[in-house]
Amino acid sequence: MGNKSGSEFGGIMIRTEKSLYFAGDVVKGNIYLHIIKPGYHGNVVQFSIVGKEKTRWTTGSGKHRTTHYGKNVFHRDTVVINTFLNENLMVGQFVFPFELHLPPNLPGSFHYHQHILASLNYKVKARVISTSNSINDIKNKQEIIIREPIKEVLQVSSKQETAYLRTWCCKEQGSSSISAKVAKNLYFPAEFVQITYDIDNTDCKLNIENVDVIIVNRLNIKSNSGSSCHMEFKLSALSHNGIQKGMKIQPSAQIGCSLQLVNAQHPEIVLTPSTTGNFVNSSYYVKISPNYEGCTCCSTKPIVLVPITVLAVLPQDYLEPIAQQPDNWQPQSFQPLIIKSNNVDPFNNNNNNLNKMANPMNS
Structure with missing residues (x-):
């Protein structure tokens, strides 16, 4: 026994x-x-x-x-x-x-x-x-x-980011802003996440070629020596056309989309709920990432990360x-x-x- x-x-x-x-x-x-x-x-x-x-x-x-x-x-x-x-x-x-x-x-x-x-x-x-x-x-x-257990109040979750862009490391190209929100902050695996976002590119001299909308899982781990490792896994994603320089998406014309909370490459894998350990921390975000024309690799982009919490599905x-x-x-x-x-x-x-x-x- x-x-x-x-x-x-x-x-x-x-x-x-x-x-x-x-x-x-x-x-x-x-x-x-x-x-x-x-x-x-x-x-x-x-x-x-x-x-x-x-x-x-x-x-x-x-x-x-x-x-x-x-x-x-x-x-x-x-x-x-x-x-x-x-x-x-x-x-x-x-x-x-x-x-x-x-x-x-x-x-x-x-x-x-x-x-x-x-x-x-x-x-x-x-x-x-x-x-x-x-x-x-x-x-x-x-x-x-x-x-x-659920620690948060069910509510709309939103974020906004603004960045000043440069091309070829030194040429100033103005600023660009993105704001995004999801219909709620708490989800079960396989649910659809309703996402809306708008872009203010009026003060920017660069066209936005396309915008990637992604659900990501970020895993942060630590060691006893104080070192850390950060990993980001793309779960599901889609891409939209961007907007021209000097243009703005009005709030009444916000871009909306829906992404399922699944691992698109391996849908048979059930997502593990969010966890907030000290050495092991796993969290989920809706990520809005614009891609600008020209070489902006040395510049910060206005990438928006809207946090969401993945809840546990009870076994039968x-x-x-x-x-x-x-x-x-x-x-x-x-x-x-x-x-x-x-x-x-x-x-x-x-x-x-x-x-x-x-x-x-x-x-």
């Missing part, structure tokens, strides 16, 4: 009712302990939840090749579920129900592993702590997915509890233990919330 270190004495298994939760939810589950042989030295049953970020990427080549690593345990809670009175575990079956109250500010789970590693995950763990140097702990773990079995109890199971059941986290800052690496909540019961 479970992941059995010290399996000659028995095994332990931890199971939550569901595999996906929102920050602030109550995680209900059970720890199943089955001791099949006497002589195990240890009587403390321990529960823990760990939230961890991991990153890895490579820069340079040859002798100048450098691999950057990041590891950040941003959330940890450990409690004693039960302390048996007998220091040597007796043979038997036991079940320990628990209720874990998640902090409301936890970042969402995330995983990306193509050329780089960007991972933010959560595991719940159960173990019986061995007091013998020659016997391993009996332990088991389960990964749970945590999503961020979200409300259906996972089958938990092992076969042929007739355990002695203990009272549920309610676990409330005191860790108010999920990025406090000095979390000392290792609650020693003994629950001695004579079995």
Whole structure:
């Protein structure tokens, strides 16, 4: 049963009712302990939840090749579920129900592993702590997915940018402005994003040849050494004709379009919701990018990034509890233990919330 270190004495298994939760939810589950042989030295049953970020990427080549690593345990809670009175575990079956109250500010789970590693995950763990140097702990773990709850008010999202352009690095060509808005700021994957924008090119001496409208995902990751990596993925896009120099699109004639929130090249991949980790941060934008005539490569363009938040789609079995109890199971059941986290800052690496909540019961 479970992941059995010290399996000659028995095994332990931890199971939550569901595999996906929102920050602030109550995680209900059970720890199943089955001791099949006497002589195990240890009587403390321990529960823990760990939230961890991991990153890895490579820069340079040859002798100048450098691999950057990041590891950040941003959330940890450990409690004693039960302390048996007998220091040597007796043979038997036991079940320990628990209720874990998640902090409301936890970042969402995330995983990306193509050329780089960007991972933010959560595991719940159960173990019986061995007091013998020659016997391993009996332990088991389960990964749970945590999503961020809606933190924003549903509203129109808009941005405006103005830039002064130059050609061939030095020739002044005036200024150009773009403003854009999306119908709302919160979306589920596969929804259509309604976008409108207008351009003021009256003070610019350059024609805008075309305007690219793109939905992008920006992934920002960090390492323990302080280095960072920024990646931008184009999800879906279209292009419009631009306007001439000295011209302006009036607000009444704003250009409108619609883009689906999908990965156009790989539509079978469901988009991961936005996450706001410390080492792993993934966000989404509608990007309006004009392309001007001439060489403006050394000049800043008025590129507009309108932020949008991608929400989690609940799995079909979200409300259906996972089958938990092992076969042929007739355990002695203990009272549920309610676990409330005191860790108010999920990025406090000095979390000392290792609650020693003994629950001695004579079995």
